[in-house]
Amino acid sequence: MTILLSTLNARYTHASLGLRYLLANMGDLQPATRLMEFVIGAKPADLAERLLAHEPRIIGFGVYIWNVEETTRLVALLKRVAPEVVIVLGGPEVSHETGEQDITRLADYVVTGWGDVTFPALCRQILHGPKPLMKVHAGVQPPLQDIVLPYHLYDDDDIAHRTLYVEASRGCPFKCEFCLSALDKTAWPFDLDAFLGALESLHARGARLFKFVDRTFNLNVKASLRIMQFFLDKLEAHPDDPVHAHFEVVPDHLPEALKAAIMRFPQGTLQFEIGIQSFNPEVQAMVSRRQDNEKAADNIRWLHQHSRAHLHVDLIAGLPGEDLDSFARGFDKLVGLGPHEIQFGILKRLRGTPIIRHTEACGMVFDPAPPYAILATDRIDFGTMQRLVRFARYWDLVANSGRFANTLPLILGDAPFANFMALSDWLYRRTDATHRIALDKLAALVGEWLRQTHDEEAVNAALDGDYATQAPRLHVRQKASDGAIRRQAQHGRR
């Protein structure tokens, strides 16, 4: 095989859309090109052995924030054992600050930005000459209709076992400074008929889970409605074999026509990822995020009350200008709107994002290692940021997991942030850990903490309610006398 396209995905279920785009657009080189996807956590030597078994002339790696450290080790090893193999890098992690990274020093070539056209052109030059003069090649951004859609490259195994990522548009017109899409300045739509044709083929081949990577799905309502109608038609024609769609939406733009379509989706078939990030207008202004907070809140409330969509809402801690109190107020406001999950993220300094302009003025200190998380700001010191990091982890385990649905209202009371922070601090003191806490142990600890301030019967009833809905995975009731666990439960993620 002449050319390998490779990446280390965060999970097996994440099929790489980027690599499939490259393969689809290789033109005459496509028969000599092959995809080789791996999952992070494997030994670099094993991966190198598997790649080299195909005797490649060129290996192209997709480099992302979650795999840059392991890919760097892999590239270093490949350059030792097979220096003749040409290494080409691409992906968001190497598209900015390109000259400052170990991995780009090790590689032969780097394609920044879009690779659909530039990567195959570079391969042709490497294989047939003349030798490319430059190491770093800025990716050419062709009109989207010139890009070959990649969806036929999802194989039967992908369709059966992996999330299928699709995109009806690229880019984002907004300019939130913490986000790489801020650099796009606009959004470009793919030809909708061709895109829906590709979805039709995937559906006919058995695909039932579609995750849209469009940054703002509800930007162009006409297009959104046609895409939603595609899914509604499938749901009507195959009610016993439903299709599931996942969209990222901006929260303050939900016209009536879109609401009417959303209301028609049955339970369990529609998921929205909604970015709020911060409810603080001063913070929003500092990071150039345009958001009508009241409209956003109304829309989330409406979705919660009138649709059956699963709502996953994002907040970011550590933004410039945000202190603990203002973050807490935003968190409490969001809890009150009733989303099913709150994704509590810690700010990351993604390479290339303009957020860096606040570094000095706001005392922003970032971890120099990926994923470059914020460690402190002038408003939130390192110790407090650590508490927020643990809060986020325990929030995932207790709230987002859905395993404590009956118990969570007792935990949160009328001051969700303050109460959950108290639980989080207590859990950490008791366990000295945020990972590898068995579910039965966590349930026992939550019960013990609640019994300090709540009626024991109410606590037991809530925990038993959670147990009843999840048996046999969760045993949650604890004998108050000796703290013994009444029944063992399996530990695993939903």
Ligand code: SF4
């Ligand atoms: S956070 Fe969302 S709305 Fe803001 S630039 Fe990024 S993708 Fe666009």
